[in-house]
Amino acid sequence: MVGELAGNYSTVVLMFGFAMAAMAPALVISRMISPRKRSNPVKFLPMECGQVPSGEGRTHFMMQYYPYILMFVVFDVMAIFLYAWGSALLEIPKMATLPMMGFLAIMFGAMAFALYQSGRRRIW
Amino acid sequence: MTSELVDFTLVSVALLGIGIYGLAVKRNFIRMLFAVEIIINAANLNIVAFGRFLPHSGGQTMALFSIAIAAAEVAVGLSLIIVAYRMYQNVDIADFRSLKG
Amino acid sequence: MADAAFLALTVITIGSAIAALELRSLIYGSIALMGTLGGIAGFFFLLDAPFVALFQLAVYVGSIAVLILFTVMLVKRELIFNKIEDKRRKFAGIGLMLIIMVSLGAVFLDSGIKTITTDEPATDFRDIGTDFVTYYWPALILMGLILAGSVTGALVLAKREDVENDQRAS
């Protein structure tokens, strides 16, 4: 039967949904019983250490560390590929580890280069 | 009645259509990347669906490879966007004409 | 049960795919794209491919979406909310979309796949791992090369060229 296994995973969604359903009322109740004074517009300014906010709040980036995110996208794939191999390790012949080692070697090369590049903070 | 292969293919066709529409209409580089992602996902869905209904483990393996390649593509594509954005301060694809060789 | 899930997933996936392209704010667009990707992962669950589904969730939603969000936020605020398109192209695009959907849909509905059903048990995920290192091992090596190439290329592309006129003091 197609779609049998999905039933197991539905409890995770159920848990997710339950937590949302249980926590949203907390916000709603809080909104209901808490005081709401709209008199002072300064209260709703973003935090700027007591100064009047200047400039845009959403413009700043640590570009120096951007390569790490790029690396993450690629090496995340690698890590989960390793899981596909690792979970089946007990069933495959020993020789079959070699391609994975080759894969890892290639990825190590890439990682070494990437770490070298990302270590040079000045070029980012 | 359980879901059948044709249902999945129809969903994937719909996604493909939406993706192609996005590619054709949008001029925003990032939106076009979204459209590409949608198309890739439509393809993945098809691969896995056929792999399931014509029982073969290769379907899932291919899907894994496909997702991995998509990740690589996104990494490169977003780097391109950053470079282009840094050069033109815009994300409009029409502004990137001078990137042509 | 599965039907209800299928319908819900279809609505989520296609709806958020449209939203991803049509929402005004790019941030909301990225969130909608995440919805599409999650919906596809749901389809994978329905297709008894939990490994692929979780891979999709971990890689697409967990990392690619983060990268996309980050890049979107990098773009100036006015550009995030800027929609660049013209009416005529839009109508043409909708037409193209409809043509593709109708024709391909018709082809699929007409073809024999309508009759395909299966009662076989789902593939064990360990088979995937076995496939990786036995039958598909050249593909795995190639995959490694592609990933290595992409990370190298992305890093080389994204670094700044104008380091010389850098204002930073260090």
Next chain:
Amino acid sequence: MSAETENPPAEAKPEVKSPPPKPAPKKPEAAPVELPAFEKSISDKLVEKFGDKVEVGFVKEDRVRINVGREDVHDVAEFIRDELNYDHVESVSGVDYPQDNEIEVVYHIGSYTESSLARQILVLATRAQRETNPIPGNDATKLPTLRDVFYSVEFHEREVFEMFGVFFDGHPDNRRLLLPEDWADLPPLRKDFAIKGR
């Protein structure tokens, strides 16, 4: 404090009031001649170099005071730094003398590098013209900055600027430091700025 405030440190010099403390009340009669030798040598070097331009305020134990005109202060400071091996300014204080119509700026200069000078403080005093109605920065209350000689005066001079209205010519960053941004009164440490209720 009417007449004798004319030029107070200068007046204090000749009879050397420096060791007047009570515990040794006998001393003032014997003391005037025996100035501390090392400190005397410092003031002598200065007098030798600049002659009349500098005026030795007093020579006390560990403290030497030099009064300089505002046009010579830069040269004297350079000499102090280069030849006498003083290397930093501990404090820059302004003193307002409304009777003389002058504002005195006093640099207390010390030395870290020269071990013999470790306990010495050279007091370099100069005077700027005082305006009755000050417009800080735009009036005649100006002095040459010593920031290019002693880097450490940077914030001190900014403080003197806002507290007395003495503008330092050539100071790269002559901005407000301590007072609130909307301060529009007299510079507060001048004598004609009175605390409320006093």
Next chain:
Amino acid sequence: MGTATGIIRALNSGIKHIATKRFTLRYPEEKLKFVGDGYQFDPSTGVGIAGLKGRHMLFHDHCTGCQLCSIACEGVAEAIAMVKVPEEQKQNKKSIMPQIDYGKCVFCGLCVDACPFYALYMTNDYELSSFSKEGLIYTPAQLQVKPYVAQDSEIQISDRGATHG
């Protein structure tokens, strides 16, 4: 290796302190013990007698209404005002006595130093909070009352750390 040993040393020190006696005083229940009755001044020798500089205490029979405390306070906090006292409380010719505003007082004790007649003392009562500003103004009659203070905690040093025993 240095890093690992350093981390282990830090963790060890942290765990060790979980077994150390706690140092904190549970304030309203326990109060620190101070020296003597409070700060006093001995005009004959010219020095004060050590003690806590808390709220004042005024001996009406010593006070002559000379205003020296008020003058001493003038440049500091201006907390002391000389007020008329009612006839029945009158102890001096001018029938004025200090009244202290603890909203302004900085507890420097200069007024105690200034009093030549042993009339002002400072006691070790320091819990002077009040709901209103007026509640902080202590009239001569209030200043006459000797406060009751129960303070017994002292710093005890033992092998397992110092405590407020």
Next chain:
Amino acid sequence: MSVIAPNFKLSEFIKSLLDNVFWIVLLLVLIGIPAVMMVLFFMEMPVIDGELLTPFLALTWLADPSRILPVVKAFMATDIFRVMAFPGFGFAALLAAGTIFVERKMLAKLQLRVGPFYCGKFEGILQLMGDGLKLISKEIIIPAKADKPIFWAAPVLFVAAAAAFVAFIPVAPGWVVADVEMGLLGVFAVIGFFPIITILSAWSANSKFPFIGGIRALFQMVSFEIPLILSLLGVVMLTGSLNLSQIAASQSSFPWIVFLPVGAIVFFITMLAELERIPFDLPEAESEIVAGWLTELSGMMYGLVQLGTYLKLYAFAALFVVIFLGGWNGPMVVPPFPAELLEEGIELGPIVAGPFPGLPLFDQAMLNGTLWFVLKTVAVIFFILLPRGVFPRIRVDMLLNLGWTKLIGLAFVNIFIALGLLYAGVLGPGGLQ
């Protein structure tokens, strides 16, 4: 009392309470019970113990508590119970609340302080409740230019994602919310949601400090996810399973930490980083960026984020226990239930209670498993809390270097150790297990 609230009168307070009780009882009797009965009448009732559940039957439970037991047991077998109470949300929230209290007291003890003291008669045990009441009664301030939908949704999503994480944790044999084949991968997929929620919340506040904090959180979580994933691979290789229950069950003779200490250390460090605990609490570094990505959150929104954080802490500690410390495995210490108690009931002098045919609700193995699981989890939580007392915060570039060079290297060392153990025949088929 009069000092705190000058106009307080006990008699009026009691009177108002009694008034409220009266009206509540009245409304319940007049409207509530009939409404429930009506609803129950039209619902299709389940059959329990061979008896059709009717509203009248339900009423008889009030008279005979022992008849309620089968219903309770039936309820406990449902998914809803698991999600809401035992291995799911309620259990985790309880442990999380305990963690908060223990953290405050333990940290106070380490710092030679007293800690929470006044709230609740005994050592401030009700402090958390007091804090919760305070948070829920505080005004929620939303910055003027904030992106409101995301801003509102982020705390709720944060708790929900943490709860989804909790769903994968097996507490005792068979007691797990989602007993899935891919439990571990599911954990990785759920962990991936946290950076997104963080960055979205930070972005939506439209303020500088939250945004810097959000970006830092993103970098930190993203960088430590790969060592985290890799550090668990050794165990997966040795057990050949991604199911957390199977992994826990595979450690009946010895926990994996014996053979894979490197992986355990790497996982512990990455865990601290993912949890933003103190050596790695850069996203909330208060002396640099005011409170990081939590700066603009106020009132209950902040409370929800805290709840989510501690749920996450519990889930990570439990994951460590399940993977490296043997989960529920431990010597049997729970005594078997005395049979006569179940058959004859309890005699307390003249009163005889029981017998209760449905008891015990939980079997012995489950109680023992839960006991060991909770003990181990508390121990791990202690070691998660301890660094807060003894370490300063580190810097973001140091953190990234640590994650990307040292920890990934160590994780691969761990993988090769596992591979070597497997291929040398020490473990795996033919080996110890």
Next chain:
Amino acid sequence: MTFTLPPGLALQKVDERIMTLNVGPQHPGSGHMRIIVQIDGDYIVACDPDPGYVHRGEEKMAEYRNYITNIPHLERPVIHDSCNVLYPYVLGAEELLGIEVPERAKYVRVIASELNRCIYIMYWLAIYGIFLGHSTMFMWPAGDRELLIDLMEKMTGARVTHAHFVPGGVRNDLPPNFEDVCLRQVNYFEKRIKEYAAVFYDNPILISRTKDTGILSRQDAIRYGTTGSVLRASGVDYDLRVKEPYDVYDELDVHTNVMKEGDSYARSRVPWLDMMESCNIIRQALQKMPKSGSVRVKLKPNPKTKGLESVYKRVESGRGSLGCYIVSDAKPEPYRVKMSVPSFRNLIALPNLLKGEKLGNMPSVYWSLNYWPVEADR
């Protein structure tokens, strides 16, 4: 160039990567001041300190009060170092008024000054700990400081604002049995601060965090005129207690702690070593102190100086050399009092040190400069 716009309001158009961040005044990592930093990613491009949020015109107030009544308010800027901040003023006033202080009073002053230095450094260390995210290092010094505060309280009757030094000696004699209690608590205190090493100073995370950050070279330290622990951490052997001993420091054996590195770590370690040195000095002073004798010379209520003269006295406070320049004009009130405070002198190093640092190093570099905003503003 008149009053330019305040720096926060004069926002120049800068590169998009650069963001202006107001750190302070309402910021957990700033103290009562504002540091305007411009950051590019994680790096600080420019830094402009903006003190003055707690300026209260002590120098102006001092012109209206006589030599005695100046005492309680002149110590207010640094209430946890109040003996030391009064010390130069008292010395200067004594010279102006011509008073010789009794021997025992000098020893009492030295003890009070050293105790107060430790109290200040403990407070500073507590804040340094919390700035680095080390909450234990906030609580331990704050608690162990209590040992010394207790001593000061026994001695002076107040916990923080002692107002103990006056021209002519100290306000009151030591309480009975003070020497024993002092010795006991100081010994225990020294034992306690040595325990900080394991959890703080030798902590590898702290070392890697603060080593090689914000390096102030020897030349720069001298050129900027920094003082106190900042100077000594940069390798300049300069301590006024040794170089220009006041009161009875020339009779005591004072050792100067110098470190060569000049980074944040050295700047944070030197005060810790100073505390141990202070414990030594206290023990010596307790031993050498005359067991009885007067501690105060009687003064007239409104003492007057002779004529128009000036005096500049300086002492080594918890933060460094603290000078007091008093001009008097034969009146009960001083004509001008200028406090040359170490915080203000060290502040000049801040913009130079922060330039090019990472944002994460800002609190550690800033606080390692031993900067107390209230004192700098006066």
